[in-house]
Amino acid sequence: MLIVMDKNATREQIDNTVRAIKAMKLTPVPVPGSQRTAIGIIGNTGPLDRASFLVLDGVKEAIPVSKPYKLVSREVKPENTIISVGNATIGDGNITVIAGPCAVESREQCLAIARAVKNAGATCFRGGAFKPRTSPYSFQGLGEKGLEILTAVRQETGLAIVTEAIDHSNLELVEDVADIIQIGARNMQNFSLLKRAGRSSKPILLKRGMSATVDELLMAAEYIMANGNHRIILCERGVRTFADHTRNTLDLSAVPAVKSVSHLPIIVDPSHAAGRRDQVIPLSRGSVAVGADGLLVEVHNDPQHALSDGPQSLYPEQFDELMKSVAAVAASTGAAG
Amino acid sequence: MLIVMDKNATREQIDNTVRAIKAMKLTPVPVPGSQRTAIGIIGNTGPLDRASFLVLDGVKEAIPVSKPYKLVSREVKPENTIISVGNATIGDGNITVIAGPCAVESREQCLAIARAVKNAGATCFRGGAFKPRTSPYSFQGLGEKGLEILTAVRQETGLAIVTEAIDHSNLELVEDVADIIQIGARNMQNFSLLKRAGRSSKPILLKRGMSATVDELLMAAEYIMANGNHRIILCERGVRTFADHTRNTLDLSAVPAVKSVSHLPIIVDPSHAAGRRDQVIPLSRGSVAVGADGLLVEVHNDPQHALSDGPQSLYPEQFDELMKSVAAVAASTGAAG
Amino acid sequence: MLIVMDKNATREQIDNTVRAIKAMKLTPVPVPGSQRTAIGIIGNTGPLDRASFLVLDGVKEAIPVSKPYKLVSREVKPENTIISVGNATIGDGNITVIAGPCAVESREQCLAIARAVKNAGATCFRGGAFKPRTSPYSFQGLGEKGLEILTAVRQETGLAIVTEAIDHSNLELVEDVADIIQIGARNMQNFSLLKRAGRSSKPILLKRGMSATVDELLMAAEYIMANGNHRIILCERGVRTFADHTRNTLDLSAVPAVKSVSHLPIIVDPSHAAGRRDQVIPLSRGSVAVGADGLLVEVHNDPQHALSDGPQSLYPEQFDELMKSVAAVAASTGAAG
């Protein structure tokens, strides 16, 4: 059960409700939001009676929830969440494409790529300033210098900026610059970082962990929402399996699976899933065809010399082709839906 | 290296070639085909000199092959294989849809479903007469009685028949009735059955094993081709992973992966992958968008009482919707390709 | 529910029982055994009343079964199944070691290895005459010639022979020679072969499929038992995962998992799981420590020139060490158990 308090509920009414729940031998989990407070109820062994909660002062709704997650659930909020940043709107039925290099390498590199992807129709620019790398000896990103470059990219192109935060201290820095803060696959269950992201004013792009179930992805989003930030974009990026023809196995069924139970938008990252350039366009087409709200695509003007993930980065002219191809699929979806 | 003998090569010329290969301390693997004989060469530790083979009498071509598979490879045959049965043509760029119930249950059931799927645009009918079931106590199919029903379906509707063979003795029976013989996922590495399928005059629909790599799928097809049957349709049907929101994880990247290295057509079975009805349409759209040559879809007129796999079977009206939706995506692919 | 008929039940009593079950709107699955007939009952939606069956003439027992498998279940047969062949006894608490080369290559090779493993304490000899190989161009075994060699090995050494059958026709041949017939991982769900194995008079060594759950392994064994052969030895040989430091991931927890629900013995094949020689001894020790009834180990007198699986084959002197090491662990288990 999720108890939703009235927007104007007083502190006392909230406390009373918490006490009432405890008196029923249940555990209240207050979830303070920016607009109103919700109170999750856990510990019940059978169905609860809505009426016992609706009679309490200041209670607006009492919503039965059959899943372990509550706030991300469509049961609680049936309509799609739509997120707007810069010129991009995510979750309203159009296809939002976020494109750019794996890592910010230099001002020239970023501006060249940004202009190319903008011309092709992308509305957001991606590029890592802080890079989580498997080896301590690999290039770890330009750090704050990279954030300055991303600021310049936005100023010059108007593209919204998506970049990753990998801990509390750089989330602080990233928050000032990014339009959307990315939480990477390796941090999907870094609950401390999720809580901090929940207190951020910026939307969060949350990538599915390499061996996370869809329920775990939604629970990670629940951590963010339970801490007050309701603007979350989920991202399918492939899972680990025995299959060896791609780096990870892209699980496109996650898209309709998420959409059937959650109101949050979900996009797909075909580049990290495939790990090879020749799969990016077909997988992008497939992503849009299964209903994704957008794509996260790696593009590089000189993939051969990229500091990371060159083999999966598209050349700008391939990205042009991707945008045209994806638009055609998107149009067909509209026609058929 | 694959040595291709001339169509009119004599027995003696073939034997001489085999002897010549042995004399070079290599192992010849004669692959008798319906039209001509090919001879795979294995055991070489470095590249071989084509000229040493081309000088032999009766040798038409000597093709260097860098992959473990030879005959299925695009290196050996660059153009797509196209397979025609009944009114269906598979591999020529159109989308072939094979639809029907998991198991043949009765004449009435099959005819009702067959008429419905034909009206919606399917050109092939699927239905199992011999069912491989995890439990010895589950319904194992109607057997020969089921084959009679399938014959009636073809007579009344003109749909081409696709049905599974699970061992040597029922392959014999299935061969008489089916237009396409299915080898199921559990038999993908039943090499004895593959060899027998290679001696069949009917095209083979070969499903990917639940934990088979793409290379292993191609090697299984190589077994069939090496025994003389060159008409093979591959089928992606999901692989086993930890993910639990679908029964298997559909690996749509297998489609472009196969197409880049093999000339064989590949279709997708979204029904068995998902195991749940609500995913079948989005996954069908995704399959076509990544380049699949067709679909294998379960449709039932009364899924609630289906003897197997009811929860994943579409209602006929949903199948109508699938066909329209998929046609729209296919059209967009043509436009964009 | 499993109905066990009396040893002296008449044909008529069995038929009457079947009719009575049908009259209750349930589905009877007669399971004729060598000694007596059992009748599985399926299709019930709730618990059944034992009394309704015990009153029927010729019925000895009515056993409620909560699992999908019946005959393999410890609920049906609480005491361990013990299988004796030659000088080996499997399932009685001692450790049975089956050792030999992956493939039978020659009489000299086999005899040399057989003498070595016998001296070290093995009681069974393994060696494939019919080899299931991923590639049609790989060495497929010596076939009947290999079976002759195995016969010679038994004659000269007294070791019991374990060798694989891969289809109906070679099972016929293998049955004449082998003391134990192996069904390989790739054929674990070749239900037609399982049924045939169920009609064999020889014990069956059934290997777990590469992506089979423990329940599926037990259901495969149920196929064999339901067809009359109750002498089955299960074998854990590793499953497919993303992990890449071994060829497959040995799942030793399958051993206690099987033992808690089934009366069948289970052994472990560390050689195929690891795919690398240096892991075979530690994994053999681990297997015995978790409670395995035995081991299936590859040993070769000249691994460098083995026709298959050389890198995982032990040298005879390493096998000596394995036997000593394993005996020590086994002794400790006895002490602690």
Place this chain on the structure above:
Amino acid sequence: MLIVMDKNATREQIDNTVRAIKAMKLTPVPVPGSQRTAIGIIGNTGPLDRASFLVLDGVKEAIPVSKPYKLVSREVKPENTIISVGNATIGDGNITVIAGPCAVESREQCLAIARAVKNAGATCFRGGAFKPRTSPYSFQGLGEKGLEILTAVRQETGLAIVTEAIDHSNLELVEDVADIIQIGARNMQNFSLLKRAGRSSKPILLKRGMSATVDELLMAAEYIMANGNHRIILCERGVRTFADHTRNTLDLSAVPAVKSVSHLPIIVDPSHAAGRRDQVIPLSRGSVAVGADGLLVEVHNDPQHALSDGPQSLYPEQFDELMKSVAAVAASTGAAG
């Protein structure tokens, strides 16, 4: 290549070496340690000449490294790393058992369990004060109050304390109390936390991620070592697969795989792997038999009412049995090794 500077090398000598490496068009990665500085060299495309480095002032050794990890490698340090805390010594050939509840729940609970496990022979006590939980609504641990309880446990029992840190700020707190700081599976690639752990004065217990390869586990340890902390204990705790008879699939082959390439000790957590009590003793026996340096076992005095992971926690009397059983296997290993 890893350049090891002399213990008395001056700042200037180190800088000169870095410059010399850059002049060769290579990338130096200085790795300051507590005793001496090492400099990893990356970016080479072929083997390097040791002599070019050994001639530089202050360079003690130049070690060619064929693996992506360097400091954790046995190539760099052939002898086993041995870690002593309290009365426990890990990595010297004996079996160290760390036991206790999943979560610290109360002083009474912890002291009761601690006394029981100490009596049975454990030398370390585990218990989480900060718990990473999939759901934001689950019990998240007692926090600082829990750390106070752990301090009391050490004072009263003398057991060394192992407890988890989940972010920078609680690592600070945990560091004051713990004898060994645990980094959990979900944080194995939280590189920011790894770096912080690398600057800690306490040994780190690093658990393998749920879908991490052995190489990735070693690279995570390399992050910690590269930041100065050389006292790391690795922990195998099961990986995610399709198998459903245990919560995770315990990969015991990781133990010999780690030992063959790294000098670090490795222990096994059978409780989290299995997720069910009845597997803990057999898997503990198996762990010791494959060569693990110790065990991490969940024990609870009242598993039925445990706030987390009750079903996998042993009763104290079962833990007694485990200790005896494991000691017997350990003795057998010594005898056989």
